Amino acid sequence: MAPQRPLKSSKKTLQVLRPKNAGKKVQKKTPAASNLASLDNDLPDGYVLSQHPFYRKFRESLMVDREPQFAFYIGAIKVTYTRGIAAFGKGTMKVAVIGGGPAGLATLRFLARAHEYFPIPPIDVQLFEAESEIGGTFSYRVYEDAELVSSKYLTAFSDFRLPEDAPDFVTPQVYVQYLKDYATEFAIWSKIHCNTKVQAIRRGTDGVGHILTLMQDGFSSQWACDAVAVCSGINGNPVMPYVEGIERVPTVIHSSRLKSRAQFGKDTNVFIMGAGETAMDLAYLAVTSDAKSVTLCHRDGFFCAPKIIPVPQPMGAGPSNEGGRPNKPVDTSVASLFDTAYVHPKLQKSQLLWMYYDQWIKKMHWLISGTEEGPDQWVGQISTSRKYMDSILLCKSDKALPYMSAGKRSSSWANRVRSWFMNVPINDTDGKTIDVVTWPESIDKNGYVQFEKKLPNDSSIPQDQLKPDVMVFATGYTREFAFLDKDYPCVSQTNVRGIYKEGDVTLGFIGFVRPAIGAIPPLAELQAQLWVLRLLQDKFPKEVPNTRDPNALASYDLDYQIHSRGNYNFYETKRAVDHESYAYQLALDMGSAPTITYVMKKG
Template identity: 35%
Template structure:
């Protein structure tokens, strides 16, 4: 069935799963809804997309020369891979073609309705508790509204829909003394828009860097405005020298993080310390203030120009980049300037430079652009979502759902530092459909994957990609153990897993979504990412980090065990720690001793035993069974001395 034929089919009145949004997250959610959830012929899953075609941001916010900054190995879904002969970083049109092929391959097209915009979602109760009002536009332009009831809803409208436009006096806010043309980066399509002009690019994310690079080639002069600095490096490891060895293999950066001891077999203390974030980054271009260092928020870009560096002589001696030839233009430099406070008479007025950038001088020059490109990101708009629903920043179950209603999932609303949203969305879909069908419990282990950010940071939803992926895998029982891998797949697959990054196919080797295709992907494609590093690369980026983190985790484990055994000698009882989760959004860790729960009175709490408790009864609790108790007295001792076993 073609997409045009599917659009001719009316929307149903009821559906088991309503997916909102036709980008990568929506498509993978629909695939898992069709294949891994219960539904009948009269309530089959359906996806609605407001635009004319699927693809989301990759289709409708693309521009000339735009490519994925994440590699094909990391970005594509676990069971539908790019061929080895394809480029490591496909263009956006190529990735949209991949999404169309994915939809055809897994039979998603008959369940997709385009030109169908959800204008409201409300909770109405009953067997199908969610009601969506959808504005459907026909190919001829006729508009009508349709109501559909759903058992569960998956929201995948994405992070990049409504442009975030800052108010800058003199540019787009009063007083305006001289009008300067400006656009948001979502309106940027070709280099012709920049040709022969003096361009100020405001913002230093992936798109800002791309526009600045295009501007250097096409414009008369280019400035790049940043607030406090940036941490950025090319998306491929090329022209890079370490300890005298040069790497020129165009290796994708996002595939160089190893699994063993960095994301798997990591002691909780080491995970909580975020040690890996503080020792893994070298600043090559741009600079962050000291209070923002070690936060693992790295932008990957095609190109990095370096008018200013701040590295020690030892750093320069051991590591270096060899710049490619500069373009043959009048001014090939992208001049760094602060974020403009205002514009006066067509010139940008800048604040004093921050201390860590005191050596820079570019902002002292006159900045008089005749085009300003605001590469300032996007904001999320949920005016259509009923007030009874949580917003993405309120989710308390792995950034996927809210514990008060597990029938609503949110996929693709977390942003990885180094990684890609599509494979994260696939893991989120796997997690959500297990969770919403009661096949796994709400996880209670600590979340160590959130990127550190200041209270006023615009982006509050950043996560460490590999940490987040491995956390979801453990929650679902999809994280492979080394002994388990070796017994089932042998030494080769085990080694590839240890040296490989958090590729989604690794999490299809075992667990509830185990796939027969996964082993072949590991043996061929994922092995290729390791082979291309060469011997020196695997030693520098695999063996050495692995040995370092192995020592750190071993020391942490030894101290942990010693402290646990020695606790009684210091008058401290040796006890189990259970996570007490009180609704709404109150999480307490309380000791369980002699059957007494030391929790605050007057709260309904859900008690979940830790995953490492042996099967059977431990301290009055059956492993894997959630129980609720209510403290109605003012004394915590009034709580029951034990909880009767439930079956």
């Protein structure tokens, strides 16, 4: 068993270990409350009495679950503790936040400053991050030339923006620095514990409260609290689907381990497995590396929606805004007014709006590029059964697209006429291409890929002659919470807006929804606000009543989940949502969506 010691923190904590001065004469009687303050000053570093009366605070500050009865020292004071008397839910509220990414930091901030907005005592909230610094996947799963697929306008938190001089799409390094600046701005560094892994969480006595088992620098400790926010992110354990004969490929890695072009090697045949944003980024890295060929494999196509729609060229005269500003980011052009906001619930829940968006997007793409998929996407089409905008997770990385479409564009008379009137710019690929094929069924004894289903128009190379040297699986991650005891609900059971399970608000999952087009951090910020509000209403019903401001709309249910089509249900598997609808739903639930009358009065 690992040795036990308290957490490292800038804040003094109660230590359940015998201090150096424990050899002094022991006072058998627990000191009176009036003497506690003076005793605090005599304690060595790491030992502190935080609140009176002593036993109440100690029960809430319990860090170690040992024998049924054990003794510990506070300075020279010996105290005997009998397990089972811990009383959660009284005195100072304690909350644990797991994960130091955007979701965790936003949740920490709202909890740490809740007493500034409600008449409640300060909350003792601590954030535990397993890695050596905050930032989550933006710090540790980053590759060469990476940049965010959501714009700085949407990705930033509501009251702390990215710098004005930052590009529309920042690098992960810039975003991590932004998160550090956020922690500084709201003074939450002292509550962040890096290099601290949460190994287990179990219910407290009689199912009340939660006890965390933590590992820090090889030392194990436990921390008891009233509530837990799981903010560990959607990028958990890497997934690598098995392909028969995969052992015959010389190099097989997951995208989480690929950092630079050099890893593709020289004169190699590279296979990118997957068709999401990471797969597209890595395909671009591969085709601009020293690799001999690049092939991307997909299961049922993809729909590419570039972060910025290219400015079409009218009548072959060159870009229409040459020397001017480019188009604005797509994620800033998604309307919510009279779409999700201030729309009759029956209309919002109907298919009429989705039918309009579906036809608008497809026809506009065809007008400017000749294909209904992403602009200039001539390969990797989605099957007809699910090619509908209410069921698709859009791929917002498009650097690889010109290499995929090279040589595949229609040469029909109709397309030539259309492209003469208007067409997106065609980027020069210097003769390089990316082949797009279906998912391989197996790899034969000679190392060649075999396919169950062939799409001959997708590949310029006969599919029986594809022999990979390097295979990169950009196939995502599973959401696993091995640290949660078996009696806890999982994400799929969070029936209150995908945040917590009804009847157990003390365990929240923040940051586990994925917008079809949008950004996770601002949605996580709203999730954190709603969860903290419901938690406080449960803990402090008198101080934080569940009432609605007269200028706020009453809550009602919106249709915010991405729909299921063609045997694909991205809400069930990825918690996929429509960004604007989900954000408005959370605002309605919190009572922060103003009435149209109130908005008009404000001008």
